[in-house]
């Protein structure tokens with residue numbers, strides 16, 4: 409008889425998993441937006457939290473705000489300055505030091521990332537390289553630096569923050585989308601590599617989220633990109649972060665929020681890992697119909713682009 413528990417091997421109850429007391433949660437990009445709210449959610453569940461980012465003043469401000477959500481006086485909330493995209497050896501050394509101070513990382517949330525919009529024609533090579541280095545290599549360096557010790561302990565959670573743009577290529581996001589597609593490949597391969605060692609991987613696919621990063625991104629967004637991406641709605645970072653922490657601890661592979669994002673994620677699920685048999689049956693039963701809806705959306709997106717570029 410085929411053993412499905414290989415794919416859905418829950419080792420403890422949901423409530424046990426939601427108690428993060430004395431567990432260390434490390435968050436890159438923890439000083440702003442989704443990362444900061446993920447830190448707040450982890451702190452509310454009792455975790456000790458390390459925030460990683462480059463700007464010291466923003467880290468201090470975030471640490472002070474996040475600390476107000478602590479549920480115990482014993483909780484440690486610390487910040488560490490690090491550019492995760494700069495140099496692998498430096499990242500490895502710094503994260504080793506962080507673990508000496510804060511304890512072994514139990515949940516790693518890779519949230520640092522950025523979107524600089526522009527069609528491939530208009531985007532500078534400098535901006536393209538910046539996004540590849542931060543979104544892709546920054547995430548890869550951080551995971552690679554922490555993974556050996558997670559594997560030794562045979563436990564842990566790794567969250568990779570991609571985007572809905574990791575599922576569909578969108579006008580004006582050619583490079584950003586490429587970096588996020590790459591993260592999906594990383595997450596799927598890593599899932600297979602680490603699941604047998606007791607480590608779970610979650611790929612977060614947030615829709616547009618109202619963060620300082622999103623505000624910045626809006627400045628470089630072509631009109632067609634805005635019109636297409638706003639069809640998915642705009643979410644609050646606290647709502648997105650709560651879903652990420654919940655889905656991670658529920659050991660779901662995809663974490664997403666909102667009806668439309670849920671449909672796109674299900675439609676693009678392909679050979680991705682699933683978190684339950686009911687999810688697999690639901691996806692397979694509606695897939696054919698959803699392909700029609702997807703075709704309608706991609707066709708209407710193309711019409712938006714043609715209209716914005718005055719092409720008949």
Ligand SMILES: NC(=O)c1ccc[n+]([C@@H]2O[C@H](COP(=O)([O-])OP(=O)(O)OC[C@H]3O[C@@H](n4cnc5c(N)ncnc54)[C@H](OP(=O)(O)O)[C@@H]3O)[C@@H](O)[C@H]2O)c1
Pocket residue numbers: 436437438439440441442443460461462463464466490491492493494519520521522523542546569570571572613614615616617618619620621622
């Ligand atoms: N907001 C959205 O609509 C949206 C939608 C889908 C996916 N996402 C993804 O979600 C993640 C978070 O987005 P957000 O909007 O919350 O971002 P955000 O508000 O701009 O925050 C980005 C965080 O990353 C840190 N960071 C940036 N570069 C770094 C580097 N080289 N090394 C270390 N830390 C660095 C920033 O601090 P410093 O600048 O001080 O380093 C900050 O803490 C990103 O990966 C983004 O692509 C966002």
